[in-house]
Amino acid sequence: MKPINVGLLGIGTVGGGVFAVLKRNADEITRRAGREIRITAVADKDIERARRHAGGTVKVTDDAFSVTRDSDIDIVVELIGGTAVAKDLVLSAIENGKHVVTANKALLAVHGNEIFAAARRRDVMVAFEAAVAGGIPIIKALREGLSANRIEWVAGIINGTTNFILSEMRSKGLAFGEVLKEAQRLGYAEADPTFDIEGVDAAHKATIMSAIAFGIPMQFDKAHIEGISKLESVDIAYAEQLGYRIKLLGIARKRQEGIELRVHPALVPASRLIANVEGAMNAVLVQGDAVGATLYYGKGAGAEPTASAVIADLVDITRLHTADPEHRVPHLAFQPDQMRDVPVLPIGETLTSYYLRMRVLDQPGVLADITRILADSQISIDAMVQHEADEGESQTDIILLTHQTIEKNADAAIARIESLDSVLGKVTRLRLEEL
Numbered sequence: 001m002k003p004i005n006v007g008l009l010g011i012g013t014v015g016g017g018v019f020a021v022l023k024r025n026a027d028e029i030t031r032r033a034g035r036e037i038r039i040t041a042v043a044d045k046d047i048e049r050a051r052r053h054a055g056g057t058v059k060v061t062d063d064a065f066s067v068t069r070d071s072d073i074d075i076v077v078e079l080i081g082g083t084a085v086a087k088d089l090v091l092s093a094i095e096n097g098k099h100v101v102t103a104n105k106a107l108l109a110v111h112g113n114e115i116f117a118a119a120r121r122r123d124v125m126v127a128f129e130a131a132v133a134g135g136i137p138i139i140k141a142l143r144e145g146l147s148a149n150r151i152e153w154v155a156g157i158i159n160g161t162t163n164f165i166l167s168e169m170r171s172k173g174l175a176f177g178e179v180l181k182e183a184q185r186l187g188y189a190e191a192d193p194t195f196d197i198e199g200v201d202a203a204h205k206a207t208i209m210s211a212i213a214f215g216i217p218m219q220f221d222k223a224h225i226e227g228i229s230k231l232e233s234v235d236i237a238y239a240e241q242l243g244y245r246i247k248l249l250g251i252a253r254k255r256q257e258g259i260e261l262r263v264h265p266a267l268v269p270a271s272r273l274i275a276n277v278e279g280a281m282n283a284v285l286v287q288g289d290a291v292g293a294t295l296y297y298g299k300g301a302g303a304e305p306t307a308s309a310v311i312a313d314l315v316d317i318t319r320l321h322t323a324d325p326e327h328r329v330p331h332l333a334f335q336p337d338q339m340r341d342v343p344v345l346p347i348g349e350t351l352t353s354y355y356l357r358m359r360v361l362d363q364p365g366v367l368a369d370i371t372r373i374l375a376d377s378q379i380s381i382d383a384m385v386q387h388e389a390d391e392g393e394s395q396t397d398i399i400l401l402t403h404q405t406i407e408k409n410a411d412a413a414i415a416r417i418e419s420l421d422s423v424l425g426k427v428t429r430l431r432l433e434e435l
Contacts, residue, residue, distance in 0.1 A: 006068035010079035017303030033318040055339035070091040101128035109204035109220040123325040127313035135305030138168035149288030151213040153253035160280035161196035198227035206250030222344035245275040258343040272380035348408035353432040362389040375411040
């Protein structure tokens with residue numbers, strides 16, 4: 001049977017991994033796919049690097065659009081990144097009747113609705129397992145394996161850089177800035193780590209998972225995003241004392257009022273498996289009404305883990321290459337005419353619990369004033385720790401854990417607490433997820 005010809009756009013770390021895994025496991029991949037999958041064209045600005053990876057039998061060019069227009073190419077793999085040129089290339093490939101595989105979470109989170117609509121018009125597939133959590137097959141699990149379920153919520157550690165930083169802060173008691181420098185030295189963090197540490201990368205991935213879990217359009221612009229750059233090591237230590245770990249979570253939760261779509265640091269009970277995911281590893285926890293909770297764990301980045309997901313998509317497309325487009329798995333799990341425009345709730349409507357830390361004067365009546373304000377806002381306290389002031393000190397910390405409440409109520413209560421003369425400075429507020 002005629003091989004499937006693949007055009008590769010970008011041959012950096014992941015592209016090199018795709019070449020290596022395809023070559024090493026060629027026999028197994030062919031047996032699974034039903035025909036040979038071979039890369040016949042590579043586009044990269046660094047021609048010499050491309051030639052070193054590709055060898056002498058592959059066409060190499062610095063013109064990526066020549067690959068998307070090549071009539072001999074069946075599938076285009078986009079590994080360039082970004083949302084500008086990559087979008088034009090993907091749309092060009094689709095317009096020329098090519099199937100597309102991409103690892104580009106930002107592209108899909110921002111422009112996915114347009115890209116999938118174009119693919120439907122041309123009866124081609126867009127596969128993107130590698131866009132979320134690297135080598136973990138979470139897209140296939142949500143889109144196919146859990147299709148009998150009504151998904152209730154998805155929560156994931158989906159950025160390895162931030163998980164490494166939080167793990168090091170907890171285990172070594174170091175400040176954020178110190179650990180970030182170490183992460184950069186080890187190659188876990190980019191020279192400009194903004195997308196990672198401020199939660200943007202995780203929000204791209206959470207947006208994609210929310211669309212597949214709930215059958216809604218991509219709505220990245222409505223996601224609430226907070227990073228870890230302002231997180232203090234004292235809160236990580238207090239959380240540990242209370243039996244919790246702090247993780248940067250991407251959360252998508254369906255409620256009667258709409259969808260919660262948010263990324264932020266959160267306390268998670270240390271007894272939960274996901275709380276014990278350390279270093280640069282990723283994990284996604286999915287709650288379905290029939291199956292209950294399922295956990296997906298593994299490497300979320302790297303050359304070969306991501307290449308594993310890219311090649312899995314190539315195998316899927318090869319198997320379905322000649323299938324009736326109406327009988328393929330829909331891009332976002334639900335049939336296109338069954339997608340629903342469910343509202344994404346503003347962060348003020350989020351329902352969750354809270355960790356509150358406040359610096360107060362060590363004097364009678366302070367705790368009573370604080371608890372009265374919380375009670376007025378119908379916020380009940382789950383646990384409380386008040387540290388004795390050090391000898392000669394007139395200030396101390398109070399830490400409260402609340403039961404679930406609507407965030408706008410918590411915000412109003414915190415504003416009143418901060419106005420008390422006995423409360424010094426701002427209240428540190430972190431969300432708490434029991435999962």
